[in-house]
Amino acid sequence: MSRTQPGVTGPATPPTEPAMSPLRRHRLLDAIWRTPPGLGRLGAVNHSIVGARFMMTAFVFFAIGGILAMLIRAQLARPGHVFMPPEQYNQVFTMHGTVMMFLFAIPMFEGLAMYLLPKMLGARDLAFPRLSAYGYWCYLLGGGFIIGAMLAGVAPDGGWFMYTPLSSSTHTPGINADVWLLGITFVEISAIGAAVEITASILKMRGAGMALRRMPILAWYFLVTAVMMLVGFPPLILGSILLEVERAFGLPFFDPARGGDPLLWQHLFWLFGHPEVYIIFLPAAGVISTVLPVFARHRLVGYNAIVLALVAMGFLSFGLWVHHMFAVGIPHIAQGFFSAASMAVAIPTAVQIFAWLATLLKGRPRLDLPMLYLLGFFFIFVNGGLTGVMVAVVPFDWQVHDSYFVVAHLHYVLVGGFVFPLMAGAYYWMPLVTGRMPIYHLGRAAFWLIFVGFNLTFLLMHLTGLLGMPRRVYTYPAGIGWDWLNLLSSVGGFMTAIGFALFAVDMLMQRRFGRHAPRNPWGAESLEWSLPLPPPSYNAASLPPVDSREPLAAHPGLGRALAAGQHYLATPRHGWMETLGVEVVSGRPDQIILLPRPTLLPLWTALATGLCFLAMLLKQYWLVGAGAALVLALALFWLWSMGMREDPAPLPIGHGESALPHPGVASQPGWWGMALLLVADGALFGSLLFGALFLWVVAPGWPPPALLGFSPWLALLALAGLLGAPLAGALGLAALRRGRMGACAALFLLGAPAGLLGAGAVAALPLRHGAPPTSHAYAAAMLVLALYVALHAALGAVMAAYTAARCGSGHVSALRDLAPRNTLMWQGYTALCGLAALLLLQFWPWMAAP
Secondary structure (H helix, E strand, O other), rough: OOOOOOOOOOOOOOOOOOOOOOOOOOOOOOHOOOOHHHHHHHHOOHHHHHHHHHHHHHHHHHHHHHHHHHHHHHHHOOOOOOOOOHHHHHHHHHHHHHHHHHHEEEEEEEEHHHHHHHHHHHHOOOOOOHHHHHHHHHHHHHHHHHHHHHOOOOOOOOOOOOOOOOOOOOOOOOHHHHHHHHHHHHHHHHHHHHHHHHHHHHHHHOOOOOOHHHHOHHHHHHHHHHHHHHHHHHHHHHHHHOOOHHHHHHOOOOHHHHOOOHHHHHHHHHHHHHHHHHHHHHHHHHHHHHHHHHHHHOOOOHHHHHHHHHHHHHHHHHHHHHHOOOOHOOOHHHHHHHHHHHHHHHHHHHHHHHHHHHHHHHOOOOOHHHHHHHHHHHHHHHHHHHHHHHOOOOOHHHHHOOHHHHHHHHHHHHHHHHHHHHHHHHHHHHHHHHHHOOOOOOHHHHHHHHHHHHHHHHHHHHHHOOEEEEOOOOOOOOOOOOOOHHHHHHHHHHHHHHHHHHHHHHHHHHHHHHHOOOOOOOOOOOOOHHHHOOOOOOOOOOEEOOOOOOHHHHHOOHHHHOOOOOEEOOOOOOEEEEEEEEEEOOOOEEEEEEOOOOOOOOHHHHHHHHHHHHHHHOOOHHHHHHHHHHHHHHOOOHHHOOOOOOOOEEEEEEEEEEEEOOOOOOOOOOHHHHHHHHHHHHHHHHHHHHHHHHHHHHHOOOOOOOOOOHHHHHHHHHHHHHHHHHHHHHHHHHHHHHHHHHHHHHHHHHHHHHHHHHHHHHHHHHHHEEEEEEEOOOHHHHHHHHHHHHHHHHHHHHHHHHHHHHHHHHHOOOOOOHHHHHHHHHHHHHHHHHHHHHHHHHHHHHOOOO
16 A cells, blocks of 8 residues: 555645535535435434434433333322332333333443444444444334333333342243343344444544544543443343243243252343443543533543543453342352452542543633533532442441432432433534534523432432332331431422423424534534534545544644545545545554445344244244244345455555555454454353353252263264364365365355254254253253354354355455355354353263262
């Protein structure tokens, strides 16, 4: 690649083609990037549209969760109140927590990241636009699935944490618990997809020269959060699958009478649940680190220290899950370890707090409305953090566990740590979304209603908990000191709700009556404010070079230069949707990423996925198989429509540089997508191994009465299939490198039956030589472990056949080798998991034998 040092206000080399007017460039780019009107918007894949949909839908769910909260406060306002019967109250408080945690907080972060990241990083879209659209439809359908069940009177009623054995079929018959387990798993597909999307986009799709050390601080927060989601969400997905399998088929993972243990659910849930607290907080902290310096009129103090702190917080958050289980009887040494870890996480939090305070002290803050919400955050979140340190102390936790003190702490951390910064961000970025400035007529009144109402509700709730009121009770007796506290908490709750309603009205007023915003109305220094307001479908007419963390401070005229087409990818060609790909660390351009056009495929694939979950809810398992086959067929068609049939040549990208289109580059986004997906898959497999070993060590009724029989022939067949598939793939890829296309196709085609052989042999081990899986948790765990490997081997066989077909169709060459490399990566992962599974299936019984 030829390179020159790019300028920032003009091209580094004289133009080699006639100058194009900004208006003509806009029309050409808009014709390529715009989403068709009418029903065509159902096929939208543009990050601005999909991100806005996520945020608007999340706000609707937030309003639903708020209404449910008001129903709770109406019930608890007076002792002995019969506003709701206990069964309905259980549904309401379960749905309140479920909606706020799963349908509001995480999707709101996903939508914010999808909308902002390309604009902040100097890109035109995300790495996998169709995956974003598919994730949105899964989120909408999954959320509608849960809300529809509530309207039908069959909402989940076992708490938003769904503890066993209460949520087992014995104690919760009917489909209420199934709605939660299946609906949340459906929604989590969206979360995993968003995590892959965000991580790959940050790593590969940035402005030319934007090294990791120059990334906007918010991108660092989004990156750490997305990686945490990849590792933190699979334990919950696994737990939900295991509990649904127990409820549907009787496999006793959580039944102590048959070798299970209810504590396994708590471990899997809180392996997700405690990192989720930081998954919710970190994006909001990133908003603070972005917005606060603008209104403090001083650059962020301690950029490097904050990056290290948030990485440390992400790492430490996975060592705290037993923090929620101090009262279940775990060993004292474990309590001491997790108590210390719970206190240690306060250190990286404090680093960020002090960096923000230093920024305020060194600047000249102006008390615009976004700053007001940030000051509210400081008061509420610091108090929540202090009570968090209190409940990290085991003796104190024993006293307040399952009391309203914990409810108050949770809301101080999550509302103070997420909602207040989010509202500051809403006023800050609304001109970017709407092109209009905030009015503030209602915004200040909304802030004070929310701030006073929130503290009236939850500050007093600490006292209610210390006085002994347990959580999750639908009423309480009079005369024991809780009456006036609950009444004032209810008054504060309704005051808070009025404040949020005013906030929503203020947002609508701004959209309708706000004055038109000039470019960069706040005087900010990040790239999103170099764009027209609101930005066009393609974001920027040319893509910026970046040589500073504060590009607009270093080059105030950058926005005009981008509009004039003076930088990268300024000239549309071939009708391609182009954006730059860069090297991960240095940020040097290394490819032209060609993005897919709008399509209805994500919607159809999400509907087929929803059919699977609906069929499972209705126990129509034949329809589950049909839906899964339809999802697979749509996914293959989706993938087949992408790629090139000829090797690309380097193309000019501006500033005298050239780059290959991404199908000809090794480190293209598709490779990263597969690698990141396998990270999440590996977290799920690791959680499955943890669960099996936990039951062996801790659960009652072990060792089991019957161990899996040893079958050398099946074990050898399984090894042959599992190892033969990646071996054939590796040989096929080597043949491709030598230009032997026919040999490559034949070898990958040979890998397909090898994978099917491995799948069948592994599945046969527990089915032919094990006890019935309903008899003991050991038999159930071994069956699930074998089926996990068999499913992956079967999918690997499909991928191998698909790769062979791509070789035959001309989509694969020595340069365009993504399909064979990704297939080999999947087969190699499956082989490693298969070896681990075979060790447990065949050698564990041998080692455990007397």
